[in-house]
Amino acid sequence: xxxxxxxxxxxxxxxxxxxxxxxxxxxxxxxxxxxxxxxxxxxxxxxxxxxxxxxxxxxxxxxxxxxxxxxxxxxxxxxxxxxxxxxxxxxxxxxxxxxxxxxxxxxxxxxxxxxxxxxxxxxxxxxxxxxxxxxxxxxxxxxxxxxxxxxxxxxxxxxxxxxxxxxxxxxxxxxxxxxxxxxxxxxxxxxxxxxxxxxxxxxxxxxxxxxxxxxxxxxxxxxxxxxxxxxxxxxxxxxxxxxxxxxxxxxxxxxxxxxxxxxxxxxxxxxxxxxxxxxxxxxxxxxxxxxxxxxxxxxxxxxxxxxxxxxxxxxxxxxxxxxxxxxxxxxxxxxxxxxxxxxxxxxxxxxxxxxxxxxxxxxxxxxxxxx
Amino acid sequence: xxxxxxxxxxxxxxxxxxxxxxxxxxxxxxxxxxxxxxxxxxxxxxxxxxxxxxxxxxxxxxxxxxxxxxxxxxxxxxxxxxxxxxxxxxxxxxxx
Numbered sequence: 001x002x003x004x005x006x007x008x009x010x011x012x013x014x015x016x017x018x019x020x021x022x023x024x025x026x027x028x029x030x031x032x033x034x035x036x037x038x039x040x041x042x043x044x045x046x047x048x049x050x051x052x053x054x055x056x057x058x059x060x061x062x063x064x065x066x067x068x069x070x071x072x073x074x075x076x077x078x079x080x081x082x083x084x085x086x087x088x089x090x091x092x093x094x095x096x097x098x099x100x101x102x103x104x105x106x107x108x109x110x111x112x113x114x115x116x117x118x119x120x121x122x123x124x125x126x127x128x129x130x131x132x133x134x135x136x137x138x139x140x141x142x143x144x145x146x147x148x149x150x151x152x153x154x155x156x157x158x159x160x161x162x163x164x165x166x167x168x169x170x171x172x173x174x175x176x177x178x179x180x181x182x183x184x185x186x187x188x189x190x191x192x193x194x195x196x197x198x199x200x201x202x203x204x205x206x207x208x209x210x211x212x213x214x215x216x217x218x219x220x221x222x223x224x225x226x227x228x229x230x231x232x233x234x235x236x237x238x239x240x241x242x243x244x245x246x247x248x249x250x251x252x253x254x255x256x257x258x259x260x261x262x263x264x265x266x267x268x269x270x271x272x273x274x275x276x277x278x279x280x281x282x283x284x285x286x287x288x289x290x291x292x293x294x295x296x297x298x299x300x301x302x303x304x305x306x307x308x309x310x311x312x313x314x315x316x317x318x319x320x321x322x323x324x325x326x327x328x329x330x331x332x333x334x335x336x337x338x339x340x341x342x343x344x345x346x347x348x349x350x351x352x353x354x355x356x357x358x359x360x361x362x363x364x365x366x367x368x369x370x371x
Numbered sequence: 372x373x374x375x376x377x378x379x380x381x382x383x384x385x386x387x388x389x390x391x392x393x394x395x396x397x398x399x400x401x402x403x404x405x406x407x408x409x410x411x412x413x414x415x416x417x418x419x420x421x422x423x424x425x426x427x428x429x430x431x432x433x434x435x436x437x438x439x440x441x442x443x444x445x446x447x448x449x450x451x452x453x454x455x456x457x458x459x460x461x462x463x464x465x466x467x
Contacts, residue, residue, distance in 0.1 A: 050435075186422050188439040203438045239418045274440070 010157040011223030017213035017313035018077045028317040031325035036299045038207040043185045055209035055301040064107040070175040087136030096152035096172040098305025101125035103177025148305030150364030172306040173212035195272025197295040198339040199330040204274035209301025213309040225369040228258045234361030245279030251363035262351040270295025285336040292340035298329020308356040380466040405450040432460040
């Protein structure tokens with residue numbers, strides 16, 4: 001349930017992400033230049049297969065026979081938070097991912113090599129990571145497909161808001177494995193084409209990307225104010241959205257009162273699939289006709305459960321810079337006129353709505369004030 | 372004089388693939404009509420069924436289905452699927 005009446009809203013005191021471009025600042029700069037991190041990569045990684053658009057961290061192969069190649073990247077991302085100050089009762093950590101180390105579970109199934117077992121379950125993977133980062137045992141794990149990061153943000157906000165913790169650290173990570181890319185390829189939504197979110201074309205496609213991010217949430221002090229958050233599940237079908245797109249509207253309904261008087265821009269989900277992209281841009285155009293809608297998965301690929309926080313970190317950098325990237329990878333005609341294909345100044349706006357959605361008709365939205 | 376039309380071996384094979392691959396309970400291959408919609412209405416297969424079928428069809432007939440839109444088009448009906456496969460598969464892969 002949304003918590004909208006809190007007179008002392010939760011703030012994002014610190015936030016960062018890592019993508020193939022680097023940190024949030026480097027990623028914003030690349031997006032503003034219209035650069036695409038996605039490259040044609042064999043769907044099975046070192047095992048070969050059809051070429052599909054993947055955005056991997058520099059130097060990282062998708063090789064499920066090796067131990068996690070993303071541990072060093074997580075240490076770089078969280079360098080200033082390494083140590084025993086996190087994972088305590090008053091400073092808990094909320095881990096989210098859609099895939100955790102599922103590639104290792106697959107690798108174990110194929111090879112029976114026990115080195116993969118540590119990473120083959122969500123708990124094993126997270127426990128390994130928190131030990132590497134020197135954190136205590138007070139952590140929680142959340143996962144709900146591609147709204148996983150939003151789910152972690154909502155729960156962490158509530159814990160802090162209720163005074164159960166002084167601050168909370170939300171950590172999210174999703175790194176591509178052959179198991180994951182192979183699954184999306186079998187669905188034919190990860191195919192040879194680069195994604196073009198919200199573009200009205202004959203064939204849809206997505207890309208997949210490595211991504212991780214964190215946010216420190218606090219009740220007091222400085223930071224970007226979270227004005228409201230909501231989660232909604234259509235319960236319509238276990239993969240598809242309900243065809244009228246009303247799930248997008250339902251997720252935003254509890255936030256509408258809070259948006260009154262705000263000048264909003266919208267960071268949408270926009271993976272590059274046709275049906276969901278059309279529904280999202282149409283509903284956003286109905287609800288916020290004067291708000292530009294942008295999405296960055298045409299460059300970064302879909303970072304799956306982590307996308308909500310990876311893209312929030314980039315949105316915060318965009319607010320700081322005063323300039324928001326357009327929908328990289330897309331060109332006219334867009335489904336609706338609200339789609340921002342080019343970068344724009346965000347100085348005339350005072351809030352951003354960050355929206356994500358997921359398999360099974362799961363939706364999430366977070367409303368963030370600019371100051 | 373009554374004329375018996377021979378069943379097309381490819382459509383017969385496709386009906387068996389659909390029933391066997393998806394383990395459809397209470398559906399016999401011969402009960403599936405050639406022009407019956409497969410997705411949504413008719414047999415009412417869903418996207419996970421489509422995934423399983425596409426994987427099986429690509430393997431058996433050596434074809435490639437490039438996108439989810441092409442997948443939906445291919446799986447319009449058994450007759451549509453047969454036409455799609457005939458256009459793309461090597462003749463040696465087709466049942467006779």
